[in-house]
Amino acid sequence: MAEIHTPYGRVFEDFEVGDVIRHWPGRTITQADDLLFSLLSLNQHPLHIDAHYASQTSFGQNVVNGTLVFSISVGLTVNDISGAAIANLEYENVAHLLPTFHGDTLYARTEILSKTESKSKEDRGVVYVETIASNQRNEDVLRFRRRLMVPKRAFAIRPHTHTRPK
Numbered sequence: 001m002a003e004i005h006t007p008y009g010r011v012f013e014d015f016e017v018g019d020v021i022r023h024w025p026g027r028t029i030t031q032a033d034d035l036l037f038s039l040l041s042l043n044q045h046p047l048h049i050d051a052h053y054a055s056q057t058s059f060g061q062n063v064v065n066g067t068l069v070f071s072i073s074v075g076l077t078v079n080d081i082s083g084a085a086i087a088n089l090e091y092e093n094v095a096h097l098l099p100t101f102h103g104d105t106l107y108a109r110t111e112i113l114s115k116t117e118s119k120s121k122e123d124r125g126v127v128y129v130e131t132i133a134s135n136q137r138n139e140d141v142l143r144f145r146r147r148l149m150v151p152k153r154a155f156a157i158r159p160h161t162h163t164r165p166k
Contacts, residue, residue: 009083011153012125026107037068064100073133076108089147098141105136123155
């Protein structure tokens with residue numbers, strides 16, 4: 001019988017500039033998700049928590065808290081992008097392109113924009129990516145860029161061994 005290990009995240013050598021990674025599965029955002037996040041984050045704007053108020057706006061319904069959309073979009077990428085990361089260094093250019101509503105399903109895709117070997121530490125590099133989240137109608141709803149520090153293959157600690165490869 002074979003033992004199969006599914007990698008979680010990528011090491012520096014796995015990233016190729018220009019590649020686009022389509023993350024799967026998506027995540028459907030429920031009213032309960034939005035209400036709980038709004039309470040936890042103390043962002044209780046009536047557009048997120050008051051259906052009657054929201055019905056009278058130009059949206060006609062509750063709009064999902066934007067930081068929840070961002071958080072879920074980042075989460076969708078972890079298995080493929082940052083699961084092996086040493087650190088997330090920066091998020092930038094976060095843009096909410098369209099509103100997200102209860103019942104919408106988010107999907108994400110990430111383009112590898114650049115990668116740079118560390119000048120001070122031989123065991124790592126920095127990867128710069130852009131992620132776009134879209135809904136089930138293939139409408140882009142969120143875009144952001146981030147830099148993350150990832151290990152090189154020879155130095156990566158993998159959870160199934162708990163040691164550095166020889």
